[in-house]
Amino acid sequence: MARRPTIADVAQRAGVSRSSVSFALNNRPGLAEETRARILAAAEELGWRPSRPAQALSLGRAGALGLVLTREPDLIGADPFYPAFTAGIESVLSERGDGLVLHVTSADREKSLYERLAADRRVDGVLLTDLRVDDPRPALTASLGLPTVVVGRAEWAGGHCAVELDDEPAYVAAVRALAEAGHRRIAHVEGPREYRHAARRRRAWERTLEELALPPGPLRPGGFTAEGGARATRELLALDEPPTAIVYGNDLAATAGLAVAHELGVPVPGRLSVVGYDDTPLAQYTHPPLASARADARGWGEAAARALGAVIADGAAPDVVLPPAAFLPRASIGPAPAAGNARPGAIRPATVPDVHLSE
Amino acid sequence: MARRPTIADVAQRAGVSRSSVSFALNNRPGLAEETRARILAAAEELGWRPSRPAQALSLGRAGALGLVLTREPDLIGADPFYPAFTAGIESVLSERGDGLVLHVTSADREKSLYERLAADRRVDGVLLTDLRVDDPRPALTASLGLPTVVVGRAEWAGGHCAVELDDEPAYVAAVRALAEAGHRRIAHVEGPREYRHAARRRRAWERTLEELALPPGPLRPGGFTAEGGARATRELLALDEPPTAIVYGNDLAATAGLAVAHELGVPVPGRLSVVGYDDTPLAQYTHPPLASARADARGWGEAAARALGAVIADGAAPDVVLPPAAFLPRASIGPAPAAGNARPGAIRPATVPDVHLSE
DNA sequence: TGCCGTCACTAAATCGGTTTAGACGCGCTT
DNA sequence: AAGCGCGTCTAAACCGATTTAGTGACGGCA
Numbered sequence: 001m002a003r004r005p006t007i008a009d010v011a012q013r014a015g016v017s018r019s020s021v022s023f024a025l026n027n028r029p030g031l032a033e034e035t036r037a038r039i040l041a042a043a044e045e046l047g048w049r050p051s052r053p054a055q056a057l058s059l060g061r062a063g064a065l066g067l068v069l070t071r072e073p074d075l076i077g078a079d080p081f082y083p084a085f086t087a088g089i090e091s092v093l094s095e096r097g098d099g100l101v102l103h104v105t106s107a108d109r110e111k112s113l114y115e116r117l118a119a120d121r122r123v124d125g126v127l128l129t130d131l132r133v134d135d136p137r138p139a140l141t142a143s144l145g146l147p148t149v150v151v152g153r154a155e156w157a158g159g160h161c162a163v164e165l166d167d168e169p170a171y172v173a174a175v176r177a178l179a180e181a182g183h184r185r186i187a188h189v190e191g192p193r194e195y196r197h198a199a200r201r202r203r204a205w206e207r208t209l210e211e212l213a214l215p216p217g218p219l220r221p222g223g224f225t226a227e228g229g230a231r232a233t234r235e236l237l238a239l240d241e242p243p244t245a246i247v248y249g250n251d252l253a254a255t256a257g258l259a260v261a262h263e264l265g266v267p268v269p270g271r272l273s274v275v276g277y278d279d280t281p282l283a284q285y286t287h288p289p290l291a292s293a294r295a296d297a298r299g300w301g302e303a304a305a306r307a308l309g310a311v312i313a314d315g316a317a318p319d320v321v322l323p324p325a326a327f328l329p330r331a332s333i334g335p336a337p338a339a340g341n342a343r344p345g346a347i348r349p350a351t352v353p354d355v356h357l358s359e
Numbered sequence: 360m361a362r363r364p365t366i367a368d369v370a371q372r373a374g375v376s377r378s379s380v381s382f383a384l385n386n387r388p389g390l391a392e393e394t395r396a397r398i399l400a401a402a403e404e405l406g407w408r409p410s411r412p413a414q415a416l417s418l419g420r421a422g423a424l425g426l427v428l429t430r431e432p433d434l435i436g437a438d439p440f441y442p443a444f445t446a447g448i449e450s451v452l453s454e455r456g457d458g459l460v461l462h463v464t465s466a467d468r469e470k471s472l473y474e475r476l477a478a479d480r481r482v483d484g485v486l487l488t489d490l491r492v493d494d495p496r497p498a499l500t501a502s503l504g505l506p507t508v509v510v511g512r513a514e515w516a517g518g519h520c521a522v523e524l525d526d527e528p529a530y531v532a533a534v535r536a537l538a539e540a541g542h543r544r545i546a547h548v549e550g551p552r553e554y555r556h557a558a559r560r561r562r563a564w565e566r567t568l569e570e571l572a573l574p575p576g577p578l579r580p581g582g583f584t585a586e587g588g589a590r591a592t593r594e595l596l597a598l599d600e601p602p603t604a605i606v607y608g609n610d611l612a613a614t615a616g617l618a619v620a621h622e623l624g625v626p627v628p629g630r631l632s633v634v635g636y637d638d639t640p641l642a643q644y645t646h647p648p649l650a651s652a653r654a655d656a657r658g659w660g661e662a663a664a665r666a667l668g669a670v671i672a673d674g675a676a677p678d679v680v681l682p683p684a685a686f687l688p689r690a691s692i693g694p695a696p697a698a699g700n701a702r703p704g705a706i707r708p709a710t711v712p713d714v715h716l717s718e
Numbered sequence: 719t720g721c722c723g724t725c726a727c728t729a730a731a732t733c734g735g736t737t738t739a740g741a742c743g744c745g746c747t748t
Numbered sequence: 749a750a751g752c753g754c755g756t757c758t759a760a761a762c763c764g765a766t767t768t769a770g771t772g773a774c775g776g777c778a
Contacts, residue, residue: 004478004480004504006763006764006765007764007765007766008764016727016728017727017728017729018728018764018765018766019727019728019729019730019766019767019768020726020727020728021765022765022766022767023727023766023767025765026766030725030726030727031726031727032725032726032727035726035727047478048478049475049478049479050764050765050766051416051479051480051763051764051765052412052421052479052480052481052765053411053412053413053415053416053421053480053481053763053764053765054412054416054733054763054764054765054766055764055765055766056412056415056733056765057410057412057413057416057732057733057734057735057763057764057765057766058732058733058764058765058766058767059733059765059766060733062411062412063481064460064481069442079442082442083428083438083441083463086461086463087463090461090462090463090464094462094464094468094472097475097479099460099462099481100460100461100462101423101458101459101460101461102445102449102459102460102461103449103453103458103459104442104445104446104449105449105453109453113453116408116456119363119406119407119408120408120410120411120456121363121410121411121412121734122411122412122422122423122458145363225640226640226641226643226644227640227643227644229644230644252640252641255641255644255645256641256644256645258646259644259645259646260644260646262621262646263646263647281584281585281586281611282585282611282614282615282641284585284586285585285586285588285589285614285615285618285619286614286615286618287617287618287619287621287622288622365733365734365735366734366735366736367734375757375758376757376758376759377734377735377736377758378736378737378738378757378758378759378760379756379757379758380735381735381736381737382736382737382757384735385736389755389756389757390756390757391755391756391757394756394757409734409735409736410733410734410735412733412734412735413733413734413735413736413763414734414735414736415735415763416733416734416735416736416762416763416764416765417734417735417736417737417762417763418735418736418763419763480764
């Protein structure tokens with residue numbers, strides 16, 4: 001295998017200096033059109049592309065973004081978010097010929113990983129996802145001088161640029177839709193408390209019940225997992241007054257919940273309405289199809305990558321607010337069962353003020 | 360933000376030359392123990408780590424592996440394989456402080472992406488996954504001189520090192536288990552034909568039926584998707600003689616199939632047995648729990664990363680064969696319904712030769 | 719004719735590491 | 749006293765790009 005050509009080879013072949021090749025490549029002014037063409041032709045013939053490490057060293061930028069996943073592997077596995085999100089990132093990076101450096105780690109090694117990332121100069125900046133309560137990362141990357149974009153709400157960002165795609169409206173809409181369908185006992189199976197988005201979903205549920213003057217519904221931990229969703233559902237359905245609707249933190253837990261309902265002979269939506277979140281590929285094909293909410297993970301990735309690019313280039317970038325996830329009613333929700341003490345129709349859509357909940 | 364320290368800063372602080380710092384860092388012989396300690400202390404105090412781009416340029420290796428996903432984004436989304444696989448890769452790379460560069464692309468841009476990867480020198484080698492029939496990539500990376508490990512069978516590898524984790528035995532076991540349970544009409548919902556693993560799964564099903572002297576079962580495309588799985592199931596159950604068991608190409612299609620069976624009032628496993636593949640986190644929590652097969656994706660990632668490291672270092676590495684995926688019988692399979700023309704017990708386990716199918 | 723400004727291009731420094739060849743001091747032989 | 753070998757350390761080249769300062773040719777103008 002022949003040694004890969006360098007800029008010197010191109011220069012020699014075109015009969016110019018290395019500087020001229022560089023000028024031609026980055027089409028900067030000051031080269032005769034004919035010379036430029038000759039250089040580019042030579043580069044083409046040799047199949048030359050500038051070496052990334054050399055460019056990185058020279059330019060002082062790596063040409064790559066970092067993404068660290070701190071979720072536990074099996075939590076990641078079931079989540080359709082990351083693949084779509086990284087596809088969105090990639091679509092932006094590929095325009096610039098940049099790359100995405102992915103790391104999967106656990107919470108205990110997380111800190112040293114970011115430190116390495118910063119000291120290494122292997123990436124020019126990082127995207128922070130899955131923000132936790134009291135998340136140390138925004139302050140950490142700030143102190144490391146590592147350009148950062150937070151994927152989530154601005155108030156989680158600790159001064160960094162934030163790219164937000166709100167999941168609250170979908171939860172508000174789901175609870176309202178259930179209330180309008182006559183449900184009065186609406187439960188929530190929440191995700192891990194340490195995640196800010198899980199907490200935000202729980203609060204959206206909580207406050208919407210309040211706003212609608214409905215009694216606070218039962219709450220169970222579901223951990224965003226199938227197992228947690230199944231257990232929580234079992235507990236909820238075993239209550240003296242079981243809920244007539246359950247809003248889950250994600251589709252995985254909701255789908256497991258559906259299975260438990262089937263197993264216990266509880267018809268859905270006849271006796272129980274079910275709502276998930278994520279709109280996994282499976283959601284339309286469960287039985288019955290699962291009401292859920294779709295966030296544009298790909299668009300989120302795109303926006304985040306673009307924002308981080310701006311932060312790296314300009315030192316800062318304005319926050320971005322993407323359209324919130326849309327609630328997708330499907331056949332897993334229906335009117336509250338008559339047997340319950342819900343009074344269908346008692347709450348009229350028009351009487352419900354359309355306020356936007358904020359944290 | 361202070362400029363990040365360089366090797367020169369460390370050298371100055373320790374009162375030595377830059378070369379000595381390099382020697383100390385890479386603990387090479389020829390430095391007095393005391394000097395080495397002083398240098399390392401200075402590096403520690405300054406929080407210095409060698410710049411990756413500089414090292415890459417100097418050493419001629421990027422210190423990173425490349426992984427290109429050519430699947431369509433929504434196909435990727437539902438697949439638990441990649442997150443676990445990348446976690447496995449990472450666990451190997453992090454030992455060496457190396458990185459994983461991830462690209463998501465579409466089939467039409469795939470070729471130029473690999474070319475860029477090779478010319479760029481951003482990665483030292485690539486892992487090839489999801490091999491297709493007549494896949495151009497093994498030959499492409501070979502011609503580009505890009506160290507390559509194929510994640511799959513050696514005969515797909517076109518001369519590259521292969522890391523294999525066979526899914527055939529799980530399919531053979533599943534079909535046999537069904538046959539032993541008296542099933543005679545065993546259908547298959549296959550994945551996209553262009554994927555070699557999908558084709559291999561189909562053949563395993565086909566040949567096992569043959570070996571057991573069972574009639575060839577009906578076959579439907581499922582595309583590894585929920586939608587395809589649902590449609591295929593609908594078609595199969597509408598046959599004049601519907602199958603009493605369906606073996607799906609993956610859990611996603613199988614789960615959608617379960618939902619269709621419910622919807623049509625076909626009891627599982629009463630009238631239909633169902634088998635998936637992947638053992639997604641949901642599989643244990645469907646209703647009934649889904650028989651499936653578990654491949655150690657994380658271990659696969661580890662082995663692949665290690666093998667690629669060896670290929671990069673030594674120019675070649677022996678193929679690796681990992682333990683095959685294990686068939687996991689669960690409640691979604693049961694005895695063939697008596698109404699069918701299956702004859703439970705007609706086929707005795709002992710009479711079934713335990714041959715291993717090969718392609 | 720001499721001076722100046724432009725245009726097209728190049729030499730050399732630079733980024734931050736690694737590595738090779740060699741310098742220097744010291745104690746031992748002979 | 750000269751020579752040798754060894755242990756320790758450094759100067760300088762090198763990786764492959766970018767960039768700055770500057771060179772040389774040429775045309776216009778006084």
